[in-house]
Amino acid sequence: MVFERVKNMQALIVLSMFIIMLAMASTLATQNFPVAKPNCIDTCGDIRIPFPFGTTPECYLDREFGVTCNHSTSKLFWMDTTVELTDLSLDGHLKLLQFIAKNCYKNGKSSRSNGPSLQLTKYFTVSNTANKFTIVGCDAYGYVSGNRLKRRFTTGCTAMCSSLDDLTEGECAGAGCCQTIIPDDVWNLDIEVGSHFNYTRISNFSNCSYAFFVEDNAFKFSKANLTNLSDVTKLPTVVDWSIGNETCEKVTGNACLSANSHCHNPKNGNGYNCRCSDGFEGNPYLTNGCRDIDECTDKIHKCTKSEYCYNTQGSYTCSCPKNYDGDGRGDYGCSKKQNIKIASISIVVAGGIIALLLAIILLYLELKRRSQRKTKLKFFLQNGGHMLQEKLARREASPEMITIFSSSKLQMATNNFHSSMIIGRGGFGTVYRGVLADRRTVAIKRSIRVDPTQIEQFINEVVVLSQINHRNVVTLLGCCLETDTPLLVYEFISNGTLSSHLHNEAKARVLDWKMRLKIAAETAGVLSYLHSSASIPIIHRDVKSDNILLDHNFSAKVSDFGSSKLVPVDLAQLSTIVQGTFGYLDPEYMQTNQLTEKSDVYSFGVVLLELLTGRRALSLDRPVEEKSLANYFLFVLKQDKLFEIVDDHIVCVGNTEQISAVAELAKECLNVKGENRPSMKEVAMELEGLMLGGKHSWARDAVDIEEEAVSLLPIDYNGMSGVSSSSGYGSICRDHIVLPIYGGR
Known part of the structure; x- marks a missing residue:
């Protein structure tokens, strides 16, 4: 019994050492290149501190890239401020925690906790692609304003609801939650939140409004947010960063210090960023910071077998063993050499396969054509086509006054609804300019959505509007019901609004x-x-x-x-x-x-x-x-x-x-x-x-x-x-x- 316990203990020790070695190997694999200058701190807790960032003047590029690490809490702060950083990326992004604006009402009186603001230095701009300005509340409006380059901007939205039944989990489209984006090149912003009616029109399930600028992937709306956001003070925000004051085309000398790196102009903000070339990894802001990736050792190659992979600077090559042909890539990159007889048989088999594939393709196209015909008929009936035909047959509308167009004719008129034919776009649909076969120029409205419960009303309105004969009304020429949403065809007015x-x-x-x-x-x-x-x-x-x-x-x-x-x-x-x-x-x-x-x-x-x-x-x-x-x-x-x-x-x-x-x-x-x-x-x-x-x-x-x-x-x-x-x-x-x-x- 004692012997068995000792034996089990030895096995446990061996297993623990094996796990520790795997962890060390994993760490070395993920950190096989330096990110900071020599003799500089490169981590704060789990957060990496890559150059141009650093904790001391000799470790960062400029004062604006200075950070402070609180080693007791493993928290990282921007320069000597209280702005907490949660991630520093060499891709030109960083994440920080930003305050939430709150406005609560009790007995008709407002209680505002703060009006958050964010002011950045010349190398930093707020990301307009990774963040969303968000309002949460059932009687809330909010706006964010600030500076972009040398201009001011203001934008915002409104969130309303009268009961919890109005809200949809995960949906932020105006009912209890709304979101909008900001323009690019923003370096300063202020957030305000308020209430239209001081929460006097809704029940006690919510009496607070919240406004915040948050990373898009870090917030998903829930009904519980109407109450649980009161316990949250900060949320993550993404900031873009770059170096220098000029673009890659204007900067003098070698913009990026490392060999095997290249200069990149960011879409947001001024200056430029550096990136390691394909096949290299590391920190392009350090001298010789970009190092070759050994695709063969790291097993990220596409060779048939690792033993036939040969690493090169920035890439790799594959080969096949003796008596095998091919490029050595993929599961079947190498095949054994064949004699002429086998090759002839292969050609015959390949020809048969090609003929079979052609037959399958023709059959598929025929089935697809029939499926499209069924789909058009389905949409036609779903959109009230039968109902419209009955009304026309009963002479409630003259056939000369309204035309039921086929989808193929309108596709030809708009070059298959090409983007170059768009003359208007909005929240309910898109308007295209089209030229019919009789050379009439028309405007075709393509709705985004349709309410199935309102089809009868839609048909009635089409019939009534088609009978309006007034010289100062845009004439409704007809409609198409063979698509997922109805298409309306109007006369084209050329002089604008x-x-x-x-x-x-x-x-x-x-x-x-x-x-x-x-x-x-x-x-x-x-x-x-x-x-x-x-x-x-x-x-x-x-x-x-x-x-x-x-x-x-x-x-x-x-x-x-x-x-x-x-x-x-x-x-x-x-x-x-x-x-x-x-x-x-x-x-x-x-x-x-x-x-x-x-x-x-x-x-x-x-x-x-x-x-x-x-x-x-x-x-x-x-x-x-x-x-x-x-x-x-x-x-x-x-x-x-x-x-x-x-x-x-x-x-x-x-x-x-x-x-x-x-x-x-x-x-x-x-x-x-x-x-x-x-x-x-x-x-x-x-x-x-x-x-x-x-x-x-x-x-x-x-x-x-x-x-x-x-x-x-x-x-x-x-x-x-x-x-x-x-x-x-x-x-x-x-x-x-x-x-x-x-x-x-």
Whole structure:
């Protein structure tokens, strides 16, 4: 018994020594090249400290690359600061721990823990590819601002939710969590977080907002983050680094000290980086720091057998043994030499195999063709094709007014949807320019997604919109239902959007007052027709200058009915989720979720202001009081300073009375109460009267402007990331919003 115990103990000792030797071999294999200067500390705990970084002046390249190691805690800090580093990479990246911005509410009072900031020196920039700016909360907005090169930047996003059911594990798309990226070359940033409604609209499951800049792979959203982030103070952030002040092309002498290394220009930041050439490893910033990789010894070669591998500087070669042919690479790199008879048999067999493969390929192509035909039929039925054909057969729409295109025809028209044919792109899809077989130029909208429960409504809208016969509406020519999402085909309008003309200094000069008044009257006429004269009233729901196209004669063409709603005859208003574009949204609609025709009137009022002033509906680069054009207009009008904001290009002798009349009409359209706004029919009549030289054809009671300005939703636009960008052919704008229904503020 004692002998057996001794024997077992000896075996255990031998096994332990073997494991220790393997660990030492592994360590030597991973650290077979120096990373720091001689006689310099090269590690701090588990963190390597490669040159140009170092702990003392003789060990680092420049003071900005200095680090401090707390040996008692094995933590590494940047220079003599409290910024903790968790990784230093020779690939030009480092990781540091960055504070989280927190904003909590209790009994309606805000408690902010900090406003984190990060300021880097000349060799360092924040990585815009490895990080994401993230907001977590159910009533939160946040923004990050700072400097990139010699310019300022600001971006951000909003996270909303009304219950835990709104949230999806791992998804950070606006419900409880939102993310956005920052531009490149950023060396300084500040983070702010706040709440729209001070958490007064949601239950007690969350009353805090969080904002942080985090490594993309280090954070995955979870419902638990609404509470457990309160215990977290820092998260990892990736910073890019480089050396020098010049690019590789401009630097003098040998930029990289080590032989077998080369200079590399980073995509983010200034200066340059060094890399070891292929087949070498090590630290390219040290003299002779790049050493040859012995592919044969390290067993990273592709030779058939290791004994036929021969290492060379930066590479290796393979060979075959005697009486074998081949390149010596792969599992079958070497084959025994064969005589002529065997070779002939091999040729015959190879020919048979080739013939068999050709037959298999032809069979595969035929099966693929049949599969594609079945797939097209499946999508056609799935997208409501049968339903559309029935409606056309019952003459609910004339076949001449709408065409059901095949997917192959639209592929030919767009060169198989080539990227060079894209004329617009956004959050809901892409718009392509296409040329049909009859040489008609069209615009083809390709949606990203479709709601299967809304197919019947989609078909009804296609039928109704195809029957709209108005000279100032972009004509819907037809659709294609053979793809995974429906394709809509519109007439092509060549002169761009009204927004692109108003907000471009050179183009704006062309739009004199007469042309702008004509555009306003034509647009109002379209909305009046949709509200009052269409067989089924239609609320556009996204009236804005981006959705008003101009043809070669500068006539208005209203587009984008992707968000429109058909209004049943027996209903005056619809209860929907809020959808539209910031700056144009009806405040009453946002408060009540009740969509009416007067919501279009409010949005048209903002378009009138753009025509009058040439300003954008929402300008984040202006002072706070001027960011919302509607709010600023009402304030200026109250101060009797209208012509201080009117576009100088349109003011001339004899038209000031007309401009004042249009401004008064815009004020009426912007009334905070929908019932006090004029109808689009009244607005169209007023504008037509002004075009004919008449004066006000009707008058309305004035509403106290101060009440209007105060009643407008006080949304903080600093948290938004930009202004709408749209092609005008579909609802594919990046700044469209969809808010959950939880009542008005």
